[in-house]
Amino acid sequence: MGVGPLARLAPMTFLPFAAPLTTLQQRKAIESFEPGGGFVLDAGPNRTKWLMKELKKAMLRSPSFAALMFEIQKDTTHPIHLKLVSKDPEVYVDGYYSHMNPGSQELDIDDLSHIPSDAPKESPNAITRGEVLVHALAEARAGSLTKTSGADYGEAHDAGIDAQNAYRDALGQKGHRQKGDKDGGFNAVGNFEMVYDNGHLETWVKGEGPASISDVNRMELGPPGKPYDATAAADDLRQAIEGVQRR
Numbered sequence: 001m002g003v004g005p006l007a008r009l010a011p012m013t014f015l016p017f018a019a020p021l022t023t024l025q026q027r028k029a030i031e032s033f034e035p036g037g038g039f040v041l042d043a044g045p046n047r048t049k050w051l052m053k054e055l056k057k058a059m060l061r062s063p064s065f066a067a068l069m070f071e072i073q074k075d076t077t078h079p080i081h082l083k084l085v086s087k088d089p090e091v092y093v094d095g096y097y098s099h100m101n102p103g104s105q106e107l108d109i110d111d112l113s114h115i116p117s118d119a120p121k122e123s124p125n126a127i128t129r130g131e132v133l134v135h136a137l138a139e140a141r142a143g144s145l146t147k148t149s150g151a152d153y154g155e156a157h158d159a160g161i162d163a164q165n166a167y168r169d170a171l172g173q174k175g176h177r178q179k180g181d182k183d184g185g186f187n188a189v190g191n192f193e194m195v196y197d198n199g200h201l202e203t204w205v206k207g208e209g210p211a212s213i214s215d216v217n218r219m220e221l222g223p224p225g226k227p228y229d230a231t232a233a234a235d236d237l238r239q240a241i242e243g244v245q246r247r
């Protein structure tokens, strides 16, 4: 784990309070969490309501994510600006560095609505809406913190990946999103494809509009009991999609 927000959160505390909280107190603190302080939300009332419901659900599931949100709210010297858009032709799920201002993040709620809130029964390792939110918010936080040090998108994106993997752990899901050239990307037909380190493959099928999602396909590629080579599998898949013969 790198130097992202999670590394700093290692001794887990709920920041608004000095004393350790009971489970019930934690629950109440999360349920009454609202935008404000270092958490600036730019959205109308309906979108705000939708997002807060999703955020609280994710915070209740993951102590590390709840701690991150309280940390963001408390740190008014490094505010994050989250803007909710819908069917934005330039925002694919989330957009870092919006308006060239690190710490500003856009979220496309139409894209998010195609990612399930809960993993489907037949696909327990599925990427959920909470995981995507966690990534976006940890990335925005990293952008806001590194504003003056000139850190680039890659570092903030990696902090987002660390946070989403911690979120998966909290949910008891198998597989972690990988970094660098093992991270996902757009395939030849314009679908976004990701292979997690346990062989969980997700394809976010391109929608009709630009930068949109219509559907999600999932496959488990990892043969049980065998070490899984994610790079080789991703290459195989890419070649299969492109119709290239394997040599």
Ligand SMILES: [Zn+2]
Pocket (backbone or CB within 6 Å): 096, 135, 139, 156, 157, 158, 160
């Ligand atoms: Zn990212």
